[in-house]
Amino acid sequence: MQNETIAVHGGYNKKEGYGSMAVPIAQTTAYAFRDSEHAANLFALKELGPIYTRLTNPTTDVLEQRFAQLEGGAAAICVASGQSAIFYAIANVAEAGDNILISDKLYGGAVTLLTHTIKRFGITAKVFRSEDASDLEEQIDDKTKAIFFESLSNPQIAIADVEKIAEIGQRNGVITICDNTVASAALFNPIKWGIDVVVHSTSKYTNGQGTAIGGIIVERDGLAEFFKENSARYAHFTEPDESYHGLVYTDVPLPNFCLRIRLALLRDIGAAQSPHNSWLLLQTIETLALRVDKHSDNTLEIAKFLESHDKVKSVNYPGLESNPGYAKAQKYFKDGKASGLISFEVESYEDAKKVIDSAKLFSVVVNIGDSKSLIVHPASTTHSQMNAQELAEAGINPTTVRLSIGLENPIDLIADLNEALN
Known part of the structure; x- marks a missing residue:
């Protein structure tokens, strides 16, 4: 099936239960077992069920x-937020003494999580240039457990060399993890380009209305064989897990990456997604392709307007033919569309503040992917935990303004921006 059809029908048989057309909400904490044997079988994985x-x-x-x-x-697992999806994906493969390789262009919350918070767990991060992966392979050693990057970065709107990153990861036996939040599953599917694991903040384009927090982790087919081939690096998948009666994950005929997160990390840390939020996301995912298409079309019109404005120094949007990422957008993304995130540079920090404070249709909000257009100053908000050097290295300036373009008529948005800039 095509993605638009999957978004409406995937994973649900409406002929079961009462035949409800909408997926029912199982708003419950626990489930009654048939008997003690059924309960024991579920915990022993002899039967599958809630x-x-x-x-x-x-x-x-x-x-x-x-x-x-x-x-x-091959499988996915929902968690409480995009940040918990990133944490679980890394914690699932790395432990004290290991290192991970992270992109030089990441969302600020991911940077602080992966360079500061996770360091307290004994896991260190090394930075590589994701747009060309030119310094990636030379940094891999026998303690490297993951390569993490964003397909379309926030807020630089830079596109990673996904194909090269996947090839380097496969050749060296290192898991590749792609955050596909900004591009969304409607425009790009990293697994089809050789990536092992994909994460999303489903709070963004998947939800599209700013009403639900969530995260998700998706694994490709065949990771059990990958773990067996690289058992020295990923021994906790191929050796007995003492916390689960000596279970060897690669012996279980289920997708291994998500299984271990469910049985170990969700079990012990518990950043689970609310059933109500899952239900909300099921409603909004049905229109994901339509919305992302409109977001992308609106954003391209606004990017062209900003590129021609005399108060704008530069525009970051790979849908523009003048953008360095244009060829990669045409290569990787459906119809060459580049989603709804855009950033641009003005002359000074004061000018950036003026634009943000003067806009009327744009709300000053740190979320992205909403049906309503949003504006923010990354250096003082989403990336404020980074120091001046880190900001400069990530390509984020005091003069950078980020927009998340919504579903309004672009004529109105352009008029609003034009007034704010002048």
Whole structure:
């Protein structure tokens, strides 16, 4: 099936239960077992089924199946937020003494998580240039457990060399993890380009209305074989897990990456997604392709306007033919569209503040992917935890303004920006 059809039908059989056309909300904490043997079988993985909503939930299960199909993956697991999706994806493969390689262009929250917070767990991060991956392979060593990057970065709107990163990861036996939040599953599917694991903040384009917090992790097919081939690097998948009665994950005929997150990390840390949020996301995912198409069209019109404005020094949007990422947008993204995020540079910090404070249709909000247009100053908000050197290296300036273009008529948005700039 095509993605638009999957978004409406994937993972749900409406002929089961009462035949509800809408996926029902299983708003429950726990589930009654048939008897003690049934309960024991579920915990021993002899039978599959819901045990406790921290681990599994019928509504969330539909969303997981649907999203895995959208991304071309073997399985998915929902978690409480995009940040917890990133943390779980890394914690699933790395431990004290290991290192990870992270892109030089990442969302500020991901930077602080992966360079500061996770350092307290004994995991260190090294930075590589994601747009060309020119310094990636030379930094890999026997303690490297993951390569993490964004397909379309926030707020630089830079496109990673996904194909090269995937090839380097495969050749060196290192898991590649792509944050596909900004591009969304409607425009790009990293797994189809050789990436092992995909994460999203589903709070953004998947939700599209700013009403639900969530995150999701998707794994490609065949990771069990990958872990076996690279067992020295990923021994906790191929050796007995003492916390689960000596379970060897690669012996279980289920997708291994998500299975270990569910049985170990969700079990112990518990950043589970609310069933109600899963239900909200199931409603909004049905219109994902339509919305992202409109977001992209609106953003291209606004990018062209900003590029021609005398108060704008430069525009970052790979949908523009003048942008360095244009060729990669045409290569990787559906119809060459580049989603709804854009950033631009003005003359001074004071000018940036004036634009942000003068805009009327644009709300000053740190979210992205909303149906309503949003504006923010990254250096003082989303990336404010980074020091001046880190900001400069990431290409974020005091003069950078970020826009998340919504679904309004672009004529009105352009008029609003023009007034704010003048």
